Amino acid sequence: MEFDIDKLDRSAPFTVPEGFFDTTKRDIEQSIARERKRTRRMHLIRWSMGAAAALAVAVTASIALHNTQPAVPAHGLNELLASNGQQVATAESIATPQGSKEITQATQPVENLESYLTDDELDECIAINDVDEFLHCQELLETL
């Protein structure tokens, strides 16, 4: 049997609803408008999530940084104690035997105490000193 497909009418049996191609353009336009809206919303969501993540990182880093810092810096502590007439023990000062000069400096605040106290306060200190058993234990031992 002779059959040549090139001799056939090259049309398909398919049909479309009336006015289909007139409305296609409008339908596609609407689809694209929806797609653009969706894409814009996705961009907004992504941007918001990015901003939130950046903020969270910044807050976390700030908290972490705050926690790793000392409450009072070392040099700040020295200055604070120095202003109160005290000295900070350092590794060197512990290792090296202290000279008389340093001892004098250390007792100086006690000597200066008299100038800060009133007469009544001094009398009270002397009274406490007189009855203090630990301060006078040597004298007690001698009397025994």
Add this chain to the structure above:
Amino acid sequence: MNLFTRHKNTPAVTFEQVLDKFQQPLYWHIRRMVLSHEDAQDILQDTFINIYKGLSSLKDEAALKGWVYRIATNECLRHLQRRRETALSTIGDNESLTRELMESAHVDYGKEMEVKFQQALLTLSDNQRMVFNLRYYDELPYQEISAITGSTVESLKVTYHNAKEKVTKYMINN
């Protein structure tokens, strides 16, 4: 806002021009592949959304036709693949498409020879059918089909020849 102003910088081609020029050829190309009017309508919309998204990156106007056909073809093949994956295992490869062809409200069953010819085409693989349709119905030169499918001209000639043989055999036997 005009939807088509975004691509005004693309030399000599706007989305509106692409839509006007290709909506019908692409619809028929898709329809011949998926057979169902409703599916073809959905795929056509997806195709134009993809065209819209990618048009600004297309600089060579000469490549436009191959490019839009490639997008449509890929959408069709994806659709057929999905359809096959979701179909029951008892249904043969093109059985559901044959049913689609024989039970559609948008097929002119008065054209018996053409309907029979479509049945013959359903004996081909998706790839063979695509090449056959592009050559036989759209009358595209092999060079253009090559740009769409990514196959060589020689391999396309062989594919078309084999498809033609198979369809002829089906038509003689039925």
